[in-house]
Amino acid sequence: MTAEDFQNGQILLVDKPLQWSSFQAVNKMKWALKSKLGIRKIKIGHAGTLDPLASGLLIVCTGKFTKRIPELQGQQKEYTGTFYIGATTPSYDLETEIDATFPISHIDDTMIERAVMQFIGEIDQKPPVFSAIKKDGKRLYEHARAGETVEIAARKTTIHEFEITRIALPEVDFRVVCSKGTYIRSLAYDFGKALQSGAHLTELRRTKIGDYHVDNAINVADFENTLLP
Known part of the structure; x- marks a missing residue:
C-alpha cells in the first residue's frame, strides 16, 4: 500500500503482544509509516485499549478512517483467558501481588457452571481500582497507587456468552462475549465471590471485535516488513 492509501484510510488488524501497551x-506503527513511506503527518489510533498484560486483537485505523473508531469501539468483543481461583490481587490481575487467599475445596464443576449463569445478560459491574477511568480529575490507578480509597460506582454491562472451556482448579479457562466497557478483571473478581472464594485474572486474549477476528491479524514486526520504502 502507498502513503496515499494510508492517508485515505485503512483498518489494520494487529495481534498485540504481551507487555506492550x-x-x-500504535506508536510503533506510526513511526514505521513515517520512516518507511516518508509520511510526515498521519492520523492513527486504535479502537479499544488492551492492557499490557493482555494480548490479541487491536484494531488500528489510519487517515480518514480514524473517524470510524467510535463505531468500532462500540461493537461486542470476545475474550479467552484464565481465572486463578482461591486468591485475589488489588488489581484483579497479575499487575499486583496476591493480597488474600481463600479455600477452594468446596468448589466442584457443578458449582462453577451455576456461577457462570449468574453473569449472563445485563449485570452491574464495578471497574477495577487499577483502571484508567477518571475520578476527581485523576485516573483510578493513580489513586490506587497513592494508597487513596475512592468510591467506584457500578456500571451496566452485558455478558452475551460465558463459557468455561477447562476446569483444572485452581485454574479455570473461559470464553466470554461481552459489550463495550466490560472489565474481564472485574468479572474474575466477581466470579471468585460467586464461588464463595476469591479469584483473579492470570491470562487474557482478545479474539474478536465485531466481525473482526485475531486470526486475520498481523504482528507489528510483520506490518513493518510489509512497508516498502
Missing part, C-alpha cells in the same frame, strides 16, 4: 503498538 496499546499506545506502544
